[in-house]
Amino acid sequence: MYQLPYFKLLAQASGTTTVKERYDIDRHDQRLRTLRLLSILVTIFYFSYIPVDMYLLPDIGLRSVLLRIFVVGPLVILMLYYFGRPGPIRHKELASIITVSLATLIWCLGLLGTSDPRVLHYFYAGLVFQLALTIVLAHPFEYSVYASIFLCVCLYTIIWFLPGADAEYVTNHLVVGVPTVVLTLMANYRFSAESLRLYLQRVNAEELRAELALHNETLDKLSHIDPLTGLANRRGLNRRAASLTRSRHVPDQYVAVILIDVDHFKAFNDAYGHDAGDDCLRKIASALQGACGPQDTACRYGGEEFLVLHADSSNSGITGALLAERIRETVAKLDIAHRKSDHGHVTVSVGVCAGLLEHDEALTHLIKAADQALYAAKDTGRNRVSEDQNGSLADV
Ligand SMILES: Nc1nc2c(ncn2[C@@H]2O[C@H](COP(=O)(O)OP(=O)(O)OP(=O)(O)O)[C@@H](O)[C@H]2O)c(=O)[nH]1
Numbered sequence: 001m002y003q004l005p006y007f008k009l010l011a012q013a014s015g016t017t018t019v020k021e022r023y024d025i026d027r028h029d030q031r032l033r034t035l036r037l038l039s040i041l042v043t044i045f046y047f048s049y050i051p052v053d054m055y056l057l058p059d060i061g062l063r064s065v066l067l068r069i070f071v072v073g074p075l076v077i078l079m080l081y082y083f084g085r086p087g088p089i090r091h092k093e094l095a096s097i098i099t100v101s102l103a104t105l106i107w108c109l110g111l112l113g114t115s116d117p118r119v120l121h122y123f124y125a126g127l128v129f130q131l132a133l134t135i136v137l138a139h140p141f142e143y144s145v146y147a148s149i150f151l152c153v154c155l156y157t158i159i160w161f162l163p164g165a166d167a168e169y170v171t172n173h174l175v176v177g178v179p180t181v182v183l184t185l186m187a188n189y190r191f192s193a194e195s196l197r198l199y200l201q202r203v204n205a206e207e208l209r210a211e212l213a214l215h216n217e218t219l220d221k222l223s224h225i226d227p228l229t230g231l232a233n234r235r236g237l238n239r240r241a242a243s244l245t246r247s248r249h250v251p252d253q254y255v256a257v258i259l260i261d262v263d264h265f266k267a268f269n270d271a272y273g274h275d276a277g278d279d280c281l282r283k284i285a286s287a288l289q290g291a292c293g294p295q296d297t298a299c300r301y302g303g304e305e306f307l308v309l310h311a312d313s314s315n316s317g318i319t320g321a322l323l324a325e326r327i328r329e330t331v332a333k334l335d336i337a338h339r340k341s342d343h344g345h346v347t348v349s350v351g352v353c354a355g356l357l358e359h360d361e362a363l364t365h366l367i368k369a370a371d372q373a374l375y376a377a378k379d380t381g382r383n384r385v386s387e388d389q390n391g392s393l394a395d396v
Contacts, residue, residue, distance in 0.1 A: 006141060006193040009200065023199055028089045035137070036083050039096050042132050043076050046103060049125075053110075056122050060114045067110045072103045093139045097147045100137070104129040104151055108158040117164040123173070126155045127180045134184035141185075141192040148181050228278060229285035232299035237309060240297040241363040244311055255311045256320020256354040257366040259374045260288070260327060262304040263347045263382040267340035277304075280336055280346060291330045293318065307367070324350045324385040332383070347383035349374060 003011075010020040050068055054061035079099045083092050104126065111119050130151055134144045159165050159173060224236035232240065244253045262268070262284065269277040281304060288298045288306055301307040308327065310320050328350050336346040351374025353366050369388040377386035 004189070004193075006189065006196060009193075009196055014203075019196075019200065022203075023196060024089050026203075027199060031089045032083060032092060035089075035092060035096060036080070038137050039076070039079065039083075039099075042100070042136060045132075046072065052122075056118055057111070057114045057116050059116060060110055063113055064110050067106050071106055072099075075099050075102060090140070090143075093137075093143060096137060097133065097139055097143050100129060100133050101147055101150050101154070105154050108154055112158065112161055115163055119162050120164055120169060123155075123159060123162060124176065126151075127177055130177075130180055130184055134188040135191075138188060138191045141189045144185060144188045144192075148185055152177070152181060226300040229282055229300050231285050231289070231306070232297055234299065234301065237297060237299040237301070237307060238363070240309060241357060242360065244309075245357045245360060245362070253311060253357040254354065255309055255357050255366070256323070256352055257363070257370040258308040258310060258320055258324045258327065259301065259351045259367070259370040260284075260306040260308070260324075260331075260348045261350075261374055261378070263349055263378075264338065264341050265304040268338050268346065271338070271340055283334055283336060284331055284346070284348070287330045287334055288327060291323065291327045293323075296323070307370075309363075320352045320354045321385065321387050324352045324387075328383070328385055343383060349377040349382045350385040351375070351377055351388065352385060353388040 053064035226233040297309040351370045353369035373386040373388040
């Protein structure tokens with residue numbers, strides 16, 4: 001069977017629930033705020049008609065005042081109280097529809113007591129209730145349809161009991177009434193469908209934004225990680241160094257830069273193949289991480305070159321030179337066979353330089369010095385640690 005697009009959208013699944021349920025929950029506060037404000041405005045409008053009653057139909061003026069104040073008044077207070085209670089927004093919207101419908105019924109019953117024929121002109125004001133329901137309060141379309149049917153039954157039943165009403169008068173009234181009901185319901189349908197469409201658009205945009213943020217986070221992580229070893233890459237190192245430089249807790253961060261280069265790695269690749277070379281780099285990377293403390297950052301600095309940024313802010317007493325020696329030993333203990341090495345297994349040469357990370361360029365200077373120390377370690381036989389001590393090199 002054909003279903004209006006608005007109802008089709010409402011019935012669609014949204015996660016574990018339907019769009020309708022999610023729409024009602026997500027928009028509860030906003031819809032309640034609007035409902036409360038508009039209900040108060042419609043009530044003021046309703047009560048402002050008391051002088052009109054008294055002027056047009058003085059014989060029922062008092063009855064009108066009493067009905068409006070002592071019957072509709074408490075109904076409105078009850079409705080506003082109910083708005084403040086926890087509960088689904090649809091129940092609150094239903095409560096406001098019932099209030100308007102009862103106010104219409106009470107107004108109609110009030111008019112029944114008059115013998116003044118001018119009541120027929122005034123009865124057109126009954127259609128204002130229709131406007132309030134469908135356009136001003138702009139309830140969900142399905143509720144507006146039910147309420148409109150109730151209003152029509154109410155108005156066009158009572159009309160026959162008004163003084164002077166006949167078939168011709170009722171026909172004239174219908175000529176205005178029917179288009180009012182149909183057109184305001186059409187407008188209400190558009191409001192309901194449009195507000196649901198906007199809501200869904202916003203939900204989609206939010207979901208896309210969250211997805212994008214997640215992708216960005218993953219991309220950010222990937223861009224700071226070396227894919228072969230899983231260690232930080234140069235970008236990751238720079239970020240860590242920048243965070244140390246700007247650390248407020250340690251104004252002048254004392255660090256050691258430890259540069260590690262695999263010895264005779266070209267020969268290793270030539271002897272065992274590139275895949276075995278990759279595997280060797282992965283093993284050395286995980287050995288590095290094992291030797292480092294939680295404050296240290298191990299990164300793959302280049303092809304077969306690694307760098308550890310040692311920041312001993314917890315004052316454990318482990319100096320850069322000590323850590324460098326530990327790294328050298330750990331790699332040697334891996335005992336990765338290397339028949340082209342004098343030692344028979346893979347070894348590393350290490351250069352160390354310690355200093356203050358007081359500004360952004362400090363890291364570059366420390367790396368240069370550590371690199372000099374690394375050259376010295378290579379030149380003096382490899383498989384050793386060499387330390388740069390303020391420009392002069394020393395073996396550890
Ligand atoms: N398997 C593998 N090899 C790499 C990778 N990156 C660089 N290499 C190789 O590492 C080797 C480095 O060689 P060299 O710079 O000559 O240094 P070396 O042979 O280690 O000699 P020394 O450093 O003087 O002891 C080159 O053969 C590169 O191809 C990598 O990601 N995987």
